[in-house]
Amino acid sequence: MTDPQPLLSLRGVSTHYGAIQVLRDIDLEIHAGEVVCLLGGNASGKTTMLKTILGYVVPTRGEVLLDGRRITGLPTQRLVGLGVSMVPENRRLFKRMTVRENLEMGCYLRNDSEEVAKDFERVFALFPRVRQRFGQRAGTLSGGEQQMVAMARALMARPKVLLMDEPSMGLAPVLVEQNFEIIREINEQGTTVFVVEQNATMALSIADRGYVLQTGRIVLSGTAESLLSDQRMRTAYLGEL
Structure with a gap:
């Protein structure tokens, strides 16, 4: 209900x-x-x-x-x-930044570092490829991988x-x-x-x-x-x- x-x-x-x-x-x-x-x-x-x-x-x-x-x-x-968090059309990642830096942009308003660490583990469980590409520049990823990063970035804000x-x-x-x-x-x-x-x-x-x-x-x-x-x-x- x-x-x-x-x-x-x-x-x-x-x-x-x-x-x-x-x-x-x-x-x-x-x-x-x-x-x-x-x-x-x-x-x-x-x-x-x-x-x-x-x-x-x-x-x-x-x-x-x-x-x-x-x-x-x-x-x-x-x-x-x-x-409120958004996954935009065409992903719109910061392509010269690493996957890690893109995800950090998703949680830049947060100051609960222990919970942020838990959310990194959550998105890694949802998107194992994101963990594998963590240090790679976002612009070098495939379209599917970029979509995963865009979704992970939005989730790092822990949206309602x-x-x-x-x-x-x-x-x-x-x-x-x-x-x-x-x-x-x-x-x-x-x-x-x-x-x-x-x-x-x-x-x-x-x-x-x-x-x-x-x-x-x-x-x-x-x-x-x-x-x-x-x-x-x-x-x-x-x-x-």
Whole structure:
């Protein structure tokens, strides 16, 4: 049973870039312990929603709340301290820095060194390859290895909610499956996950619930099971609703 108060929520959020409206009256809830996915095609507004949550973009209407607290427009550094961490699209590692240095950037706001050491061991258990590449420059890793490091870096902040932007992008199908299995395991270890993804089948295979975004509006929402079996989901996802 989920907590009645959402861990993360958007209420009536509309976002503009100048005169162009990108998000329209978004209501979305993520409860502690869930995996929730946001599905949609290119230019549907998915990335703008993440930017709005992270404070890169301030909504023109509505509010973003974390644990019932209004966080709309707070600087990203403050949000990381409050428990929001992100794995960005295309990984965006510091490529000239080592894997170790990238992971240390993930925990730079923390001063609990004993717990940080435990989290290094946690990410090594999730990603054995990260331990093997610990002293190597991040830019020399394969795409799959870079994705592991990006996820490990985000987890080093010990987030309450982990945001993931297109985790399947640029990966071979076998790596996509492995990636989503790791996301499921991260959730089972206690981290709430919000996945923004175009690969609807993979995202819904690990999610509890999902939302479908089309031209800035949520056009469908429900349990992962109900969305997978709903013909309207495919229609909306293909932009025909």
